[in-house]
Amino acid sequence: MRIRIANGAGSLLPRTSTGKEIGLDAHPFIERIRSREAVIGVIGLGYVGLPLAMEFAKAGFKVLGFDTDQGKADALNRGKSYIHHISSDGIRALVDGGLLEATGDFSRSGEPDALLICVPTPLTAHHEPDLSYIESTGKSIAPHLRPGQLIVLESTTYPGTTEEVLRPALETGGAICGEDFLLAYSPEREDPGNAVFSTAKIPKVVGGCDENALDAADALYSEIVVSTVRVSSARAAEAVKLLENIFRSVNIALVNELKLIYTKMGIDVWEVIEAAKTKPFGFMPFYPGPGLGGHCIPIDPFYLTWKAREYGIATRFIELAGEVNTAMPEYVVSCLMNALNEHGKALNGARVLLLGVAYKADVDDTRESPGLTLIDLMQSRGAAVDYNDPFVPELSPSRKFDFKLRSVELTAAGLAEYDCVLIATAHTSYDIEFIVEHAQLVLDTRNATKNVTRYRERIYKA
Numbered sequence: 001m002r003i004r005i006a007n008g009a010g011s012l013l014p015r016t017s018t019g020k021e022i023g024l025d026a027h028p029f030i031e032r033i034r035s036r037e038a039v040i041g042v043i044g045l046g047y048v049g050l051p052l053a054m055e056f057a058k059a060g061f062k063v064l065g066f067d068t069d070q071g072k073a074d075a076l077n078r079g080k081s082y083i084h085h086i087s088s089d090g091i092r093a094l095v096d097g098g099l100l101e102a103t104g105d106f107s108r109s110g111e112p113d114a115l116l117i118c119v120p121t122p123l124t125a126h127h128e129p130d131l132s133y134i135e136s137t138g139k140s141i142a143p144h145l146r147p148g149q150l151i152v153l154e155s156t157t158y159p160g161t162t163e164e165v166l167r168p169a170l171e172t173g174g175a176i177c178g179e180d181f182l183l184a185y186s187p188e189r190e191d192p193g194n195a196v197f198s199t200a201k202i203p204k205v206v207g208g209c210d211e212n213a214l215d216a217a218d219a220l221y222s223e224i225v226v227s228t229v230r231v232s233s234a235r236a237a238e239a240v241k242l243l244e245n246i247f248r249s250v251n252i253a254l255v256n257e258l259k260l261i262y263t264k265m266g267i268d269v270w271e272v273i274e275a276a277k278t279k280p281f282g283f284m285p286f287y288p289g290p291g292l293g294g295h296c297i298p299i300d301p302f303y304l305t306w307k308a309r310e311y312g313i314a315t316r317f318i319e320l321a322g323e324v325n326t327a328m329p330e331y332v333v334s335c336l337m338n339a340l341n342e343h344g345k346a347l348n349g350a351r352v353l354l355l356g357v358a359y360k361a362d363v364d365d366t367r368e369s370p371g372l373t374l375i376d377l378m379q380s381r382g383a384a385v386d387y388n389d390p391f392v393p394e395l396s397p398s399r400k401f402d403f404k405l406r407s408v409e410l411t412a413a414g415l416a417e418y419d420c421v422l423i424a425t426a427h428t429s430y431d432i433e434f435i436v437e438h439a440q441l442v443l444d445t446r447n448a449t450k451n452v453t454r455y456r457e458r459i460y461k462a
């Protein structure tokens with residue numbers, strides 16, 4: 001029989017009725033965490049993994065980062081950042097202090113006491129979860145696992161992935177989960193570019209494959225974040241992350257739909273949201289836009305859609321939100337055509353300048369960005385499109401789009417040459433008054449022009 005006895009530190013260690021401990025004892029790991037002897041490994045040094053690695057290094061842990069992109073590992077070892085909102089100075093200080101090192105050599109994955117996995121979880125071309133990065137990471141680590149290591153998956157995914165996909169991959173080397181290594185899930189809530197809520201200030205949800213893994217993961221993250229939130233299982237922790245992102249997707253779809261209705265009724269949806277958010281309870285503002293972007297909100301909800309099929313359940317809310325949100329770029333282009341038409345122009349042959357190709361303000365991330373879809377839609381209708389983005393100097397061909405464009409400068413004379421300037425993402429560095437003053441027409445998808453008082457007749461909203 002398994003019973004749980006709470007020890008002095010408040011942790012629960014499973015024991016038999018005779019007091020014998022069951023499974024791998026997390027205490028030696030926890031001791032090494034508290035004494036800072038533990039080495040922390042972070043696998044996947046992107047938007048999520050790099051800030052996480054830096055946070056552990058700043059807290060005094062020796063951190064070993066792993067990435068299949070040797071270029072990223074080399075850049076970090078030279079103290080160079082490849083993410084706009086992360087400064088090279090911060091990285092250099094940690095590298096010079098001997099706290100941060102990066103490598104592409106996975107045979108070193110036995111060195112850290114904990115390995116935190118932050119690899120991509122995209123969708124396949126058929127809109128199904130692509131867990132190949134998680135699986136291949138598990139298999140790369142498997143031959144090097146050593147007794148007592150804690151493995152934590154941080155990538156966003158459907159409930160069950162840690163147990164059903166990562167665990168078998170890790171066990172291919174012969175080590176057994178719960179006996180030889182500890183396994184947990186802790187979703188990443190990083191909001192790139194958010195100056196208020198950096199990694200350390202965001203509470204971290206943790207769920208273990210067993211109680212020892214939960215204790216170990218809890219102890220680990222408690223050292224770097226403001227608080228941890230323990231849930232009963234890895235599956236519950238996986239479900240928490242999906243709830244958060246589905247909540248955003250559905251609410252953004254709702255305001256996008258309201259935008260269509262209110263615009264037809266001659267009502268400004270942004271004015272409505274500003275007023276509604278004065279309600280001190282029961283309302284949370286979400287804002288319409290040209291469509292969803294980034295690696296999370298357009299993708300993660302469909303991880304649940306896929307898994308729900310196994311249980312015979314249709315995720316109607318998720319799919320409806322997806323439909324509404326993915327229709328937004330087309331809606332913006334129809335608004336653009338109407339605006340040009342009012343000035344006796346067609347989109348075919350028009351010159352359009354798109355401002356902000358990153359998916360949100362003040363970041364350099366163009367993944368799933370509606371700005372890219374907008375360029376593609378406008379080009380396919382015969383428009384000559386340029387773009388400006390202070391964070392994205394060039395657009396090169398990708399799997400989805402065949403662009404070869406460079407960000408153009410924003411000058412008074414340059415702005416005046418375009419038939420329309422389309423604000424897709426309102427970076428804070430944009431001087432909106434200047435843009436409106438010199439543009440012939442402005443199509444604003446972000447309400448960026450709300451405080452502009454002159455030349456309002458040039459401004460259209462979408």
Ligand SMILES: NC(=O)c1ccc[n+]([C@@H]2O[C@H](COP(=O)([O-])OP(=O)(O)OC[C@H]3O[C@@H](n4cnc5c(N)ncnc54)[C@H](O)[C@@H]3O)[C@@H](O)[C@H]2O)c1
Pocket residue numbers: 043044045046047048049066067068069072118119120121133136137154155156157188189190191192295296
């Ligand atoms: N970007 C965000 O805002 C955000 C927020 C919360 C959660 N997430 C989730 O975090 C995960 C990572 O997202 P990201 O934005 O950091 O992605 P990213 O593409 O910026 O970084 C992933 C990194 O992993 C590396 N990589 C790929 N395969 C690897 C492998 N097998 N072994 C080691 N490294 C490998 C890539 O080279 C890249 O550097 C995803 O599941 C994502 O959904 C992202």
